[in-house]
Amino acid sequence: QLQLQESGPRLVKPSETLSLTCTVSGDSISSSNYYWGWIRQSPGKGLEWIGSFFYSGNTYYSPSLKSRLTISGDTSKNQFSLRLTSVTAADTAVYYCARHLLQYPRYFDTWGQGTLVTVSS
Amino acid sequence: DIQMTQSPSSLSASVGDRVTITCRASQSISTFVSWYQQKPGQAPKFLIHTASTLQSGVPSRFSGAGSGTDFTLSITGLQPEDFATYYCQQSYSTPYTFAQGTKLEIK
Numbered sequence: 001q002l003q004l005q006e007s008g009p010r011l012v013k014p015s016e017t018l019s020l021t022c023t024v025s026g027d028s029i030s031s032s033n034y035y036w037g038w039i040r041q042s043p044g045k046g047l048e049w050i051g052s053f054f055y056s057g058n059t060y061y062s063p064s065l066k067s068r069l070t071i072s073g074d075t076s077k078n079q080f081s082l083r084l085t086s087v088t089a090a091d092t093a094v095y096y097c098a099r100h101l102l103q104y105p106r107y108f109d110t111w112g113q114g115t116l117v118t119v120s121s
Numbered sequence: 122d123i124q125m126t127q128s129p130s131s132l133s134a135s136v137g138d139r140v141t142i143t144c145r146a147s148q149s150i151s152t153f154v155s156w157y158q159q160k161p162g163q164a165p166k167f168l169i170h171t172a173s174t175l176q177s178g179v180p181s182r183f184s185g186a187g188s189g190t191d192f193t194l195s196i197t198g199l200q201p202e203d204f205a206t207y208y209c210q211q212s213y214s215t216p217y218t219f220a221q222g223t224k225l226e227i228k
Contacts, residue, residue, distance in 0.1 A: 047165070047208060047219035062216045063122075096164055105171045106212035107155040111164040 002026035004097045004112035012091075012119050018084040022097030022112060029073050029080055030055040034099050036080045037108065038071060042093035052100065053080050092119045123147050123211050125220035133228040138199045142223045144192040144209035153213040154192045156185055159222075160205045168207075169194065201227075 008020035022036065029036055037052035051061035053071045061069050065084065073080040084091060094116050098108040124147035134140050144154065152172035157165035167176050169185040172192055182197045196203055204227050210219045 046221045049217040060215055105153050107167060107170040109167050114164050
C-alpha cells in the first residue's frame with residue numbers, strides 16, 4: 001500500500017529556508033510512471049500546487065514560487081524534498097506531498113497526511 | 122494560469138439528498154478535471170479523474186460530468202460521511218490549479 005509521509009521543522013523564522021522531506025513507502029520514486037509533487041494549503045489561498053519532481057531529475061515549479069524553490073529526490077532513501085528560501089508569513093501552510101501520473105490525466109492519487117509549517121520569529 | 126471556480130462555496134443538505142457542485146475553468150481544459158474530498162484535519166482524498174471516472178473504491182453515489190470549461194460533481198443519496206469540503210482541480214496545464222472548494226454541511 002502506497003504511503004507518503006512528510007517530515008521537517010514545524011517552525012521557520014522569516015527570511016530563512018523551509019525544508020521538508022517526503023518519505024515514500026509502497027512504491028519507488030524511480031518509477032517511470034509517476035511524478036512526485038508538493039502542494040500546500042493555507043486559509044488565505046486554499047490548495048496551491050508548488051511543484052513536481054521526476055526521478056530523472058526533471059522538475060517543474062509553480063511560476064509564483066520558482067525563484068525560491070528547489071525540489072529534489074534521493075532514490076537511495078526513496079525520498080524527495082522541498083526547499084523554499086526567504087520565507088515569509090505568507091508561506092505558513094499545511095504542506096502535502098503527493099503522487100501524480102507522468103502522463104495525462106495527471107491526477108494526485110495519493111497524498112501524505114500533511115504537515116503544518118508556521119513562519120514566525 | 123487557468124483559474125478554477127466552484128459554486129456554491131457552501132451548501133446545506135440532508136442525509137439522502139442529491140447535491141450538485143459546479144466547477145468552471147477559465148479556459149477549455151478538455152476533461153482534465155479531478156475532484157477531491159477533504160475532511161477536517163485530513164489530507165484531500167482523490168475521488169474522480171478525467172471529469173467522470175471514479176477512483177477505485179469510491180461509492181457509486183458519486184458522479185462527475187462535463188468537458189471544456191464546465192464540470193459538475195453530484196452526490197446522490199447523501200450519507201453522513203459525505204459531509205466534507207470538495208475541490209476540483211485541473212491538470213490540463215501547469216501550474217496545476219484548484220478551486221476554492223465547496224463546504225457541504227448537514228442541514
